Amino acid sequence: MSAKENTFVIDAESRTPLNLAEIWEFRELLYFFAWRDIKVKYKQTFLGVTWAFIQPFLMMVVLNIFFGKMLHFPSDNLPYAVFAFTGLIIWNIFSSGVVNSGNSMITNAVIIKKNYFPRIILPLSAVIVSLFDFLVSFILFSGVLIYFRVLPDILRFFTFFPLAILIALVTTVGTGVIIGAMSIRFRDFRIVMPFVIQLLLFITPVIYPISAISNKTLYYVLSLNPMAGAISLARAALTHNPVDWTIIFISASMAVFIFIIGMLIFKKNETLISDLA
Amino acid sequence: MKTILEVEHISKKYSLSGINKAYQTLSGSMADFFRTGKTEKRDFHALSDVSFSVKEGDTLGIIGRNGAGKTTLLKIISRITSPTSGRITGKGKVTSLLEVGTGFHLELTGRENIYMNGSILGLKKKEIDKKFEEIVEFSGVEEFIDNPLKFYSSGMQLRLAFSIGAHLEPEILAIDEVLAVGDSLFQQKCIEKMTSIVKSGRTILFVSHNFQALKMICNKAIVLEGGRKVFDGSATDAIDYYNNEQRLQGQTINLLELPRGKYAGELIFSKLNFHSVSFQNGEDISFSLFLKTVNNTVNKTNLILGANVVDRFGNNIYHVSNILTNQPFTHSADSDEYRFIIKNNLRPGQYRLTICLTINDVVQDFFTELIDFTIEEGNPYGFSKTAFIQGMVFPEFTIRKI
Numbered sequence: 107m108s109a110k111e112n113t114f115v116i117d118a119e120s121r122t123p124l125n126l127a128e129i130w131e132f133r134e135l136l137y138f139f140a141w142r143d144i145k146v147k148y149k150q151t152f153l154g155v156t157w158a159f160i161q162p163f164l165m166m167v168v169l170n171i172f173f174g175k176m177l178h179f180p181s182d183n184l185p186y187a188v189f190a191f192t193g194l195i196i197w198n199i200f201s202s203g204v205v206n207s208g209n210s211m212i213t214n215a216v217i218i219k220k221n222y223f224p225r226i227i228l229p230l231s232a233v234i235v236s237l238f239d240f241l242v243s244f245i246l247f248s249g250v251l252i253y254f255r256v257l258p259d260i261l262r263f264f265t266f267f268p269l270a271i272l273i274a275l276v277t278t279v280g281t282g283v284i285i286g287a288m289s290i291r292f293r294d295f296r297i298v299m300p301f302v303i304q305l306l307l308f309i310t311p312v313i314y315p316i317s318a319i320s321n322k323t324l325y326y327v328l329s330l331n332p333m334a335g336a337i338s339l340a341r342a343a344l345t346h347n348p349v350d351w352t353i354i355f356i357s358a359s360m361a362v363f364i365f366i367i368g369m370l371i372f373k374k375n376e377t378l379i380s381d382l383a
Numbered sequence: 384m385k386t387i388l389e390v391e392h393i394s395k396k397y398s399l400s401g402i403n404k405a406y407q408t409l410s411g412s413m414a415d416f417f418r419t420g421k422t423e424k425r426d427f428h429a430l431s432d433v434s435f436s437v438k439e440g441d442t443l444g445i446i447g448r449n450g451a452g453k454t455t456l457l458k459i460i461s462r463i464t465s466p467t468s469g470r471i472t473g474k475g476k477v478t479s480l481l482e483v484g485t486g487f488h489l490e491l492t493g494r495e496n497i498y499m500n501g502s503i504l505g506l507k508k509k510e511i512d513k514k515f516e517e518i519v520e521f522s523g524v525e526e527f528i529d530n531p532l533k534f535y536s537s538g539m540q541l542r543l544a545f546s547i548g549a550h551l552e553p554e555i556l557a558i559d560e561v562l563a564v565g566d567s568l569f570q571q572k573c574i575e576k577m578t579s580i581v582k583s584g585r586t587i588l589f590v591s592h593n594f595q596a597l598k599m600i601c602n603k604a605i606v607l608e609g610g611r612k613v614f615d616g617s618a619t620d621a622i623d624y625y626n627n628e629q630r631l632q633g634q635t636i637n638l639l640e641l642p643r644g645k646y647a648g649e650l651i652f653s654k655l656n657f658h659s660v661s662f663q664n665g666e667d668i669s670f671s672l673f674l675k676t677v678n679n680t681v682n683k684t685n686l687i688l689g690a691n692v693v694d695r696f697g698n699n700i701y702h703v704s705n706i707l708t709n710q711p712f713t714h715s716a717d718s719d720e721y722r723f724i725i726k727n728n729l730r731p732g733q734y735r736l737t738i739c740l741t742i743n744d745v746v747q748d749f750f751t752e753l754i755d756f757t758i759e760e761g762n763p764y765g766f767s768k769t770a771f772i773q774g775m776v777f778p779e780f781t782i783r784k785i
Contacts (some may be wrong), residue, residue, distance in 0.1 A: 138499055223503070
């Protein structure tokens, strides 16, 4: 082993919130945590990874029957099934990502107490698991697009769609990290989170288009929800409809804001984690 | 020689209101908020002003009773928790092995767990690839390496876990008590492995109650007591110092203050008096119990007192009780002393005591694994390597050729 002269100093104040160099140093561990969670999740299930798309697919079928066929919800010129499915797969990144990263500190408490690594790795790896599920369901999503003959403009699709996912990811990491840090101090968050996420589903344009909201104030208030922008942008990627960049901008800014707040809260609580977890 | 680790005035304070509850709830902290001024926050000093330095290639033993701050010290050095004040400077990579098999997942195979656990311990995937064969061979679970861990016996899991730990090669390695795992043959194998790590010039910090292993592995040692460093010197001197201190100090535990389970509670334990928490090999284990009457109407005849001596893995080694000898007691006053004297042929190590009180088959009070006590190194046979003796107890025996 080379005589590395990498000196270190430990004192009461020696931690930084988002030490990218350190996260890079521990990138393999980040990968292993995500890999473990994916493996364990689908191991011993009869259908394995297919579960990742069965859930949103069935949800889409049900939504399509009730809201598409029976209630004739507006759907931004897309077949309602495609419209709902787009909303769902983006929404699922957020909902499963936030729940998992929120729980990640507590489920891995034993490891936290006995080993050192940048704690932020745990919520991050939980979000990677959600991203993996998304990629799996994206395969089915492509099939659905072909089935309904929705052929998006390639350039438009490959700029808008990744941007939408990026907004969703930034929001998910930010929120997940807040919940993760807070649930160490207050276990209440663990209980209340699934319920809150269910409520959030209704104020996010997943089953209805944000364009259906005629009250202008409410329209902008709803776009404060970063997921509203992410989902609207993902849908816009499939159509030739004009995009309301104002709400995308509002949503994206909120996503960044939540992310920064998340990192600050996490930093403040990081040192408590091994003592309280 | 170069100093590789410099620990300067390290203190760690826990505020007890946070620890006691283990975690807070929103309503709890809101209630605290409205009670401002009255909230008592007692501080607990896990470490106070501890300083020492470790030179390159030194192996430092850390000795002390349970709760003396040994693990906290290792946790601070390996950055798992932050110090409240003080400063540590060091050179190189610190890896801590505070527990073997952290992050083991029963659904994953042995192979997958090696990668997962190795990675948690700070190994790179490439390093694990390189050492994989060696780890598997050392653990002796080759045949099952691609089976899920849930099909392993607990002994196999432990061996696999330790093998990963034994193949770490950081500049500074902090080890907590993990040698106490497995059967004694495997323990011996581990001690040999550790000794070879030491010879390769790595710096090791080693917390253990296994003084024989400590003597073999460490050249220096510090003794901690109540969070303070009370001795710093050669490993042999430190062990002598510690043993002398231990013998001098008895220990009285006020049981009224401890949280207890839901039992009848009409007559409860009030005090446990240990004359010493460290016993020589073969020395009688003696302690006294005192009771307190909570409900005066309780029938105080037919008292049964029981005590179990439990080893580190939770095995009940001894169970003693006056029901076994059919001599129920009658409790006349709370000043009555119930003295236990247990002949001992335990192997050296750490043990815990469980105590129980019943009246007419109703459990009145019960404490599990209440106090740690030590059986010191040595054996009744005069054999030089106690660690080679595999039994859980050391019985008297004769073997004769007839």
